[in-house]
C-alpha cells in the first residue's frame with residue numbers, strides 16, 4: 001500500500017476501527033515517508049511521525065516539542081468551538097498532558113512517588129480483590145457476556161475510584177464524566193448530551209471535585225485525592241482549577257486505556273491459543289505477557305507536540321510552530337526495533353514498546369496499569385476452562401484512545 005491518501009485516514013476516527021488497515025497504512029508511511037506532511041480536510045496540517053526512534057527523539061525533548069497548545073488531534077471545527085467557549089490559551093480542564101514547564105514538572109512531582117512500584121505495593125491486595133470481583137461478576141453472567149462492556153470496562157474504573165479514595169456510590173458519576181467530557185467520536189457510542197450541555201457538565205464536576213478537595217483538606221486520608229487536595233504549586237496551595245484537572249486526568253487517563261488493553265489482550269490470547277495455554281501453564285510469564293499486550297493493543301493512538309524551533313528529522317524540516325503527530329501504534333510495529341513485530345509473543349524480551357509514550361510526559365500510571373492488568377489475568381486464567389468468541393468483535397471509531405465496542409464471548413469459568 002502506498003502513502004497517497006494516508007492523510008485523510010490518519011485523522012479519520014473510523015479508520016482506527018479496522019486494525020489491519022491501521023497496520024497497513026502506518027507500515028507504508030514508516031517505510032516510504034516516515035516524517036510525513038499530513039493535510040487532512042477539516043484539520044490543521046501536521047507532521048505524522050511513524051518511526052520508533054523518532055517518537056523517542058521528540059518525546060525526550062519537551063522544551064523543543066511542547067505539549068501545548070495542541071496535545072490531541074481535533075478537527076478545526078471542534079478546535080474553533082472550544083476556543084469560542086473557553087478562549088485562546090485557556091484550558092477547560094487543566095490536564096498535565098497539555099501543560100509544559102514551568103508548571104508540568106512540579107505538577108507531576110506531586111504524585112510521582114505515589115505511583116512508584118514500591119508505594120503501589122500497598123495497593124496490591126485491594127487491586128487483587130477488585131480483580132477477583134470482576135472475574136466473579138463474569139462467572140455470574142452464566143457463561144456468555146460482552147467481555148468488553150461487562151468485564152474489561154468496569155474493572156479499571158473501580159481501580160481508579162479506589163486509588164482516588166472515592167466509594168462505589170460515585171461509580172455512576174465518574175462513568176458519566178469519562179463519557180461526557182471525553183466522549184468517543186464513534187457515532188454508535190456517542191451519547192446524546194442535549195439534556196445536559198457540555199458546559200453544565202463541567203460546572204457539575206467542578207462542584208463535585210471542589211467538595212472532594214474541601215473534605216480532604218479538612219480530613220486527609222490515605223488516598224490520592226488527599227495528596228492532590230493538600231499539594232502546593234510554586235509554594236501556593238493548588239488552585240481548585242488545578243486540583244480538578246488533576247483528579248479528572250487521573251480518573252480518565254487510567255480508565256479506557258486499561259480497559260482497552262485488557263479486552264484487546266484477551267482477544268489476542270483467544271486468537272493465539274498456544275500463547276494462552278503457555279501463559280496458563282507458566283504464570284511467571286505474566287510480566288512479559290502484559291507488556292506484549294500493551295505493545296499489541298497500543299491503546300493511545302497518538303499524542304501531539306508543537307515545535308518551538310526549526311528541527312531537522314530524517315531530512316525533513318519541522319518548522320517552529322508546526323505540529324507533530326506521534327503515531328505510537330506504528331512505533332510499536334517498527335521492524336528496526338521489534339523482531340517479527342506482527343507476531344504476538346508473550347515472552348517477548350526486550351520489549352521497548354511505546355504504549356506509555358516516552359520522555360517527559362511518559363505515563364505516570366504505568367506501574368499501576370501493569371499491576372492491574374496482571375492482577376486481572378492472574379485471577380482469570382487459572383479459573384478459565386474454555387473461552388471463545390461468540391460473534392465478531394468491534395472497535396470504537398476514534399483517533400485517540402482505542403477501545404473495544406463489543407466482544408461477545410462464551411466461556412466456562414470455575415467459581
Ligand code: HEM
Nearest residue numbers: 096097253254257258300303355356357361363364365369
Ligand atoms: C494501559 C494503560 C495506559 C496507557 C496505555 C497509558 C498511556 C499513556 C501515554 C501514551 C501517556 C503520554 C502522554 C504524552 O506523552 O503526552 C500517558 C500519560 C499519563 N498517564 Fe497513562 N496510560 C495508561 C494508564 C494510566 C493509569 C492507570 C493512570 C493513572 C491512574 C495514568 C495516568 C497518566 C497521567 C497522569 C499521564 C500524564 C503524564 C504527564 O503528562 O506527565 N495512565 N499515559
